[in-house]
Amino acid sequence: MANAYKNAGVDIDAGYESVNRIKKHVERTKRKGMLGSLGGFGGMFDLSELGLKEPVLVSGTDGVGTKLKLAFMADKHDTIGIDCVAMCVNDIIVQGAEPLYFLDYIACGKAVPEKIESIVKGVADGCEMAGAGLTGGETAEMPGLYEADEYDIAGFAVGACEKSKIITGDEISEGNRLVGLASSGIHSNGYSLVRKLFFEDHSYELGTYLPQLESTLGDALLTPTRIYVKPVLEALKKFSIKGMSHITGGGFIENIPRMLPEGLGADIDSTKWKQPRLFSIMEELGSIPHQEMYNIFNMGIGFVIAVDASEAEEAVNFFNEIGEEAYLIGEVTAGDGVRIIEGDRQED
Structure with missing residues (x-):
């Protein structure tokens, strides 16, 4: 047999x-x-x-x-x-x-x-x-x-x-601050567009060295998704976390509202963190409107945490001290939807 x-x-x-x-x-x-x-x-x-x-x-x-x-x-x-x-x-x-x-x-x-x-x-x-x-x-x-x-x-x-300790987002309120944890790259969403931009619309190869990234394209694109479990578990012991969002497919625009109660939205200040150059390269290759990028990719932030304004700075310092790159990226607002505030962006 x-x-x-x-x-x-x-x-x-x-x-x-x-x-x-x-x-x-x-x-x-x-x-x-x-x-x-x-x-x-x-x-x-x-x-x-x-x-x-x-x-x-x-x-x-x-x-x-x-x-x-x-x-x-x-x-x-x-x-x-x-x-x-x-x-x-x-x-x-x-x-x-x-x-x-x-x-x-x-x-x-x-x-x-x-x-x-x-x-x-x-x-x-x-x-x-x-x-x-x-x-x-x-x-x-x-x-x-x-x-x-x-x-x-x-x-x-x-x-x-x-x-009694389930995080549902129900306790999020207007004025809460949003702490962003850096991504390791694109993570695992948007790769149909990634492949189209680099390999169908343009003649890149995985072995192509990109000096802006100081790596080959293949190494940049295959960088594993960051796992946030251990630092977040530690933060849960120390802070009163109101809600959290994993920034996956749909980027900021689709994922942040998933943690918010009805009637609340968020302002995200895109100048507050270092955005990996890989995203700007793709934006230019595809002539993609910058705002649309936030509806596709994580743009350098893979996880978002909502905390009281009084704890925000301490939470950012805590994550940075334990090896995460954390930034204060925005706040919860009245009204639905996510608004991306643009300005002079930092690039990593």
Whole structure:
């Protein structure tokens, strides 16, 4: 039977080898509450070990979109898993939940054990950054649906917090200040436009060196999404955080309103932080109106936190002291929508 299946394009032995290769990476994500071992039918987690009185589970699922196409082009697969974890855990920390465990799903045209290991290594790296255990996953070999050198990856994260400490945004009020945490780059949204600008409309290659960035284009575009979990968990212990927003697809314009109560908006002062030059390069290549960029990309700010005005400066200093780049970028206003205030921009 194994030979018959292999002749159909599914190599069971390669699947077994992949599992053996990833065990060491899964092992380093072990954390309090994890039960069982890799290879079971379901991942297990003992919630009682956390000591929560009224635990609320918060879950999130996501992928990395067409950023995968660049990983294929570069034949670089060891960081795309970080992106997958980041997209999930950054979403659930918005509610104040500590990520507990993560599962990944990889679908591919051909299971190459070395490549699968590289992908899962990235997943494990992301889990370590987030403090989440990698409790299981699935690798599906699907010839005929994917090309031999292609794959997709998606993830699922579960976190928990005390019911009394859930962050909903309901406590946000006019005059609250907005603290922005710097992104590491484009993160994992907008890559259909990124690919069009650089590779379809213009003749760039991944190996093209861009002196403005002091790196190759490939290195800049494949920089992993920043994971904000640990610094935000520390900030939750110190400040009365009113609401949070993960700046993903839709940029500032779509994501900041997701944390705001009805009838409130935000003024964002775009001169308050250093915007990576990569964004201005894309803006120029596509002749994209500057305001529209804030409806597509994170523009250098990957996470936004709402706090009382009295805590704003201290919160910015706190994040900077623990290794984040934080800026006071705006405030909550009466009226719906996000207004981007322009001026002389800082570029990094």
